[in-house]
Amino acid sequence: MTPRRYADLPLHLRLPLYLFVGLTLALLILPLLAALPISVNSAPWFTYPFPGVSGRWFKAFFLSDTWTGALLNSLSIALATTVLATTLGTLAAIGLVNARFPLRRLVMALAIAPMLMPVVVLGLGLFIFFGPLGLNYTFAGVVVAHSLLAMPFVIITVTATLTRFDFTLMQAAANLGASKTRAFFDVMLPLIAPGVGAGAVFSFATSFDEVVMVLFIAGPGQRTLPKQMFTGLREQLDPTIIAAAVTMVLITSALMIAALVIAKKR
């Protein structure tokens, strides 16, 4: 028996506590567990039990140009966002872990702000700003908007790994004649890779799931998967949307698992 930290909570309190916590976990998980399997229901309705299992909604999803086009748009926007946000965020974190960074707390707060601010406000600001620049309804505009939302995740994860990074290693590399860039790629990056990877995965997931910025800034050429789902959900729920959701969840989970496995191997 593992030693319990609070063996002193008596059974008549523990049982209702566990029951309550079980119900809470059910509230967290059950909606997803109830909704997602409906994507393989052979009948076009939304209750259990199914008359049969079929891949027809996935077939409908992957055979529709609208849906696959949206999926491809989402993937390319998310990839570009990941590159931009991870690059900017990682570099910024390297600067921000340094205690001598001027106005460090203020800059950090500013960098994290997009996470806490209402996305609608950010979307409105970017929309008005992008107008005269011609960035509305463009790929670049959406990538910039998504990077704004994704960068805080990179900064947080990379800063967390950098606090455990031994900066004398960089000194050592410099003493051995390595340039700053060389030292970064050969010494620092391999060691902080788990944080950078986690930040990259969060960036991808943020962009891949984002719908509010897209409503403001994207044009018909940037019709993403979440936007297509959002439009569909506002009109009529259709099992194809659930198939789209499952596809989305599978892609994101595969990435997260891959990142986790790679991080564990190191």
Next chain:
Amino acid sequence: MNLSPSATSQTARRQKAPLRHRLGPVLPALPMLAFLALFLVVPLAIIGKTALSDPEVSAALPQALAYAADGVPDDAGFAALVADLVEAKKAGLMRPLARRLEYGVAGGSAAVTDLARIADAELAAQDPAAIRLAVTGSNPIWSQPGIWQAIDQGAAPWSLFYLKWALGVPVKATPDGQPASDGIHDFGTIYLRTIVISLLVTGLTVVIGYPLAYVVATSSGMIGKVLIFLVLLPFWTSLLVRTMSWIVVLQKNGVMNDLLLAGGLTAEPLPLLYTRFATILAMVQIQLPFTVLPMISVMRAIPPSHVRAARSMGAGPVSAHVSVFMPQAVPGIAAGALLTFVLCLGFYLTPALVGGPGDQMVSFFIARFTNEQLNWGLASALSLVLIAGATVIALPLSRYVFRHSSGRF
């Protein structure tokens, strides 16, 4: 003062080197700083500017403005109006003017378009009395004080018009100059609703989340890992997918109604979706991990010996928990509640999809005024109120959280 030579030279070096030394850490952060300045600070500044700028009337009616201060002007005012409109037509300022005057007076838009139809050089050349007759003939609103008040209201290119509107001050008038509510948007109610929903969701996540956080924080080994995974799983799942799953579950012929019917709890499907209930339920589920995670990290740092000590001194399990454990968990509770409250204030997606028309919060109206009604001034003013309100409400609490977090979050 007896500084040794080495000490003075060190001080000198510290004073000579500093610029490169101080800028060293900033260099790698420069791209991000430039990015934030350009795509966060500038857009926010633009929102502030858009909320305060009110250029349409002064651009289109520079001469007529002088006559609008005291209600319906004399004939000369009408002549100035027509002269202005002839120019405005050429410069393409008519449509913005019509829209702006409609914000200030009921029927303002029609009055401008009706007048624009007859306003030309020929009319402008006639004598003022004839012009007046033609103008009031085009649309009788021009003979009433309301529209002139609206013109006077927009006299300056910068005004508090949109901010007043967003704060619920009546800015619109009837043609005879009486205050008219715009009838559709009662912003006071919308702010109150935003705050009430956010407070309710925050309170519920704290009450529901506290026992969960306690059990997760005090479980070790495999069970602890599984529990934290179950908390993080929905946290990592797409917000849109989680909202969608609530639509699937709560809709009229969905899983929840199916269960209620099968259990004999209701005779016919209940309208669960598009209600306040659905909005709160979905928001609680979505925000629960945000509230719980800071609680867990604080609770994990509470030494178990404290509760054990209280128990050994004779405190019951509940009173030991309440008087020893809970006070130490308060910073975590405050951090989680603050995070959830601030995020709730800006919620758009979930209420838009699972709520009814009466459950929409400020964000929904910002999006609607931007994308559907193209009233960017009002959308910006609402944004300012939302951000200022969130800051004012959250700042004292965030001070507290920062003081007690000691860098844990």
